[in-house]
Amino acid sequence: MHPLDDTIVAIASPPGGAARGIVRMSGPQVRTCIEAVFRMEDNAEPPHCTTPTVVAGSIRLDGIASELPCDLYLWPNRKSYTGGPVAEIHTLGSRPLLEALLRTLCTVGARLAEPGEFTLRAFLAGKVDLTQAEAVLGVINAADPHQLDVALAQLAGGLARPLHELRESLISLLAHLEAGFDFAEEDLPFITTEQLDEQLADAERAVAKLVEQTASRSETSAEIRVVIVGLPNAGKSSLFNTLARDADALVSEHPGTTRDYLTAELDFDGVKCQLVDTAGMVTKNTSGSIEEAARAASVQQSRLADVQIVCLDSTDSPGDRPADQFGVNGGVVRIVVLTKIDLPNGCDVPGAILTSGVTGEGLDELRGAIRRTVLATVKSGAEVVVGTAARCRESLRMADASLNRARQIVASDGGEELVAAEIRVALDELGKVVGAVYTDDVLDRIFSRFCIGK
Ligand SMILES: Nc1nc2c(ncn2[C@@H]2O[C@H](COP(=O)(O)OP(=O)(O)OP(=O)(O)O)[C@@H](O)[C@H]2O)c(=O)[nH]1
Ligand SMILES: [Mg+2]
Incomplete structure (x- = not known):
């Protein structure tokens, strides 16, 4: 665990040249450090303010002859991001200059901050809870406008x-129960069985809602899977190679070229997804053969799909293009693509996007359709950032199980002490989610994912 009584400093602006660069510091020595490098325009000392203040001035750095103009932002007390004195020096965005400033500040009492240490201090000072600290990370890493909205x-x-409201109501319920234990011989219940059951049911509903909010698609990534499915030789791998640009899936005129599945990361102007190429789905009976194994893998991939690109060969006769046979997945969204339209072909498929890998026709339309569909699909996904979702799931499940057991005990008249014990377990689990109950390794795991300066 990092100490809290020293002063940390870091470059808070992103690397690379920019008009403005920011060095941020936090801790008890902020004022001393600032006085060592900063002068106001009239050569006066930095102001002794009691409220957040911004002043113009300049900084003098070791080894640099001229003074550099800058703005000093000062948060002198608890009303800051970290909950302690904070200063930011906004100056020219030159990296060597910002590094010189960092070195100078380290010689006058500050030390380099670890990744996420500013936000860790904000958490430890009670400024944000753990879910909000993780949301800071979500904002920094947001890959598209929806992820940014969520964060x-x-x-x-x-x-x-x-979460706070739920914990408050459970704490007050526990207080009522415990008050009842102290006055047990008076035979006057502080809370009736009906009220107890009702409040536990309310809490259960609140936990269910939180579980719904944190339901994300996978433990490690909320990425959307876009799976290309179709009959052998339909042009799936050609489409995969075109969409993924530098991918090199095998393409040949022989049906059954692709035997396993291939994946590639796609990024359409910040909208990310995983594209999957699958083996063609043979319809005849191929039991025990390699075709059967390939078919099984394709069916599994199409079931895991969030979006299916159903690839139909425009040169096949209409009866050979069964758009509905490619795996059953209730929630899947489909984009139907008719390939090889540069070749003489039969009839059209209503609603399909017409493409040719030879002339490039329809590919931009297809990219646009994938982007829109992925964006719409992400919207129905998790309502919390992925890191929080993965961390919270188990605690919410445990809290739910405890509340459920508490209700069963109430129903079977099993004793209020046991109900209270289950409520305490639920409270502990909910406490882990917000960080009211935490261990150092949980904090290390969360904050080490941050960048330095945040
Ligand atoms: N003329 C033309 N030929 C295409 C087009 N797309 C694919 N082909 C050809 O169709 C054949 C099959 O293409 P693939 O991309 O390997 O098809 P696939 O669906 O991946 O096939 P399997 O992996 O065997 O299921 C190859 O000979 C490609 O060159 C297209 O748009 N126009
Ligand atoms: Mg293929």
Whole structure:
């Protein structure tokens, strides 16, 4: 665990040349450090302010002859990001200059910050809870506008607020139960069985809602899987290679070329997804053969798909293009593509995107359709950032199980002490989610994923 009583400093602006660069510091020595490098325009000392202040001035750095103009932002007390004194020096965005400033500040009492240490301090000072700290990470790493919306909503308390309310109501319920234990011989219940059951049921519903909010598609990634399916030789691998640009799936005129599945990461202007090429789905009975294994793998991939690109060969006769046979997946969204339209072909398929790998026709339309579909699919996914979702799932499940057991105990008149014990377990688990209950290794795991300066 990092100490809290020293002063940390880091470059807070991203690497690379920019008009403005920011060095941020936090800790008790902020003022001393600032006084060592900063002068106001009239050569006066930095102001002794009691509220957040911004002043113009200049900095003098070791080994650099001229003074550099800068703005100093000062948060002198608890009303800051970290909950302690914070200063930011906004100056020219030159990396060597910012590094010189960092070195100078380290010689006058600051030390280099670890990744995420500013946000860790904010958490330890009670400024943000763990879900909000992770939302900061979500905002930094957001890959598209929807992920940004989700992270900002979480940062604003979208998860913290309902969790806080739920914990408050369980704490007050526990207090009522415990008050009843102290006055057990008076035979006057502080809370009736009906009220107890009702409040536990309310809590259960609140946990179910939180579980729904954190339901994300996978433990490690909320990435959308776009799977290309179709009959052998339909042009799937050709499409895969074109969409993934530098992919090199085997393409040949022999049906059954692709035997396993291949994946590639796609990024359409910040909208990311995973593209999967599968083996052609043979319809005849191929039991025990390699075709059967390939077919099984394709069926499995198409079931895992969030979006299917159903690839139909425009030179096949209409009866050979069964668009509905490629795996059953209730929630899947389909984009139907008719390939090889540069060749003389039969009839059209209503709603299909017409493409040719030879002339390039229809490929931009297809990219646009994938992008829109992925964006729409992401929207129905998790409502919290992926890191939080993965971390919270187990705790919410345990809290739910405890509340459920508590209700069963109430129903079977099993004793209020046991109900109270289950509520305590639920409270502990919910406490882990917000960080009211935490261990150092949990904090290390969360904050080490941050960048330095945040
Ligand atoms: N003229 C033309 N030929 C194409 C087009 N797309 C694919 N082909 C040809 O069709 C044949 C099959 O293409 P693939 O991309 O290997 O088809 P596939 O669906 O991956 O085939 P399997 O992996 O065997 O299921 C190859 O000879 C390609 O060159 C196209 O748009 N126009
Ligand atoms: Mg193929």
